[in-house]
Amino acid sequence: MSVTLTVNGQRRSFDGDPRTPLIDLLRGPLHLTGAKDVCREGFCGACTVMIDGQPVPACLRPVGMLDGAEVTTVEGLSAPDALNPVQQAFIDHDVVQCGMCFPGMVVTLSDLLKANTTPSRAEVKAALTGNLCRCTGYERIIDAVLSLSTTEEPPQRPAHEHPV
Ligand code: FES
Ligand code: FES
Missing domain, CATH: 3.10.20.30 (Beta-grasp domain)
Known part of the structure; x- marks a missing residue:
């Protein structure tokens, strides 16, 4: 075919x-x-x-x-040799570990930010429902995304969570 x-x-x-x-x-x-x-x-x-x-x-x-x-x-989300804003935010927030999940997350989160430039923490979590990460922990990933929002919410990490 x-x-x-x-x-x-x-x-x-x-x-x-x-x-x-x-x-x-x-x-x-x-x-x-x-x-x-x-x-x-x-x-x-x-x-x-x-x-x-x-x-x-x-x-x-x-x-x-x-x-x-x-x-x-x-x-296709950025020019060759350039970083997409989500990729840069992941680097800035030191969330990159094995990296297997990140290309998919970058696509999903770039789509979210295209539709909603000021997502809430809950909206970022909902957008990531279909993207699994076994290394970093989602809170830092969400913090990275919220840093791109024009009305960033303060991080609301549970008190018991230790940064990885
Ligand atoms: S490789 Fe496609 S959803 Fe896991
Ligand atoms: S960084 Fe390893 S699965 Fe997400």
């Missing part, structure tokens, strides 16, 4: 098994390795990309369903 889609602003063609998961097209022939291939079951969010304006796990989308679709990966 032949499929044509747009990935990070470039027209791309795929000719093969329509059941091929988008994550395999991205990380294979297209050499876009930002989206991570972790659970392949839609649970972890590490493979999240934007498809037609929505954050979606790329492991769950067969390429055969994407003819004419617009796909944006984490690589």
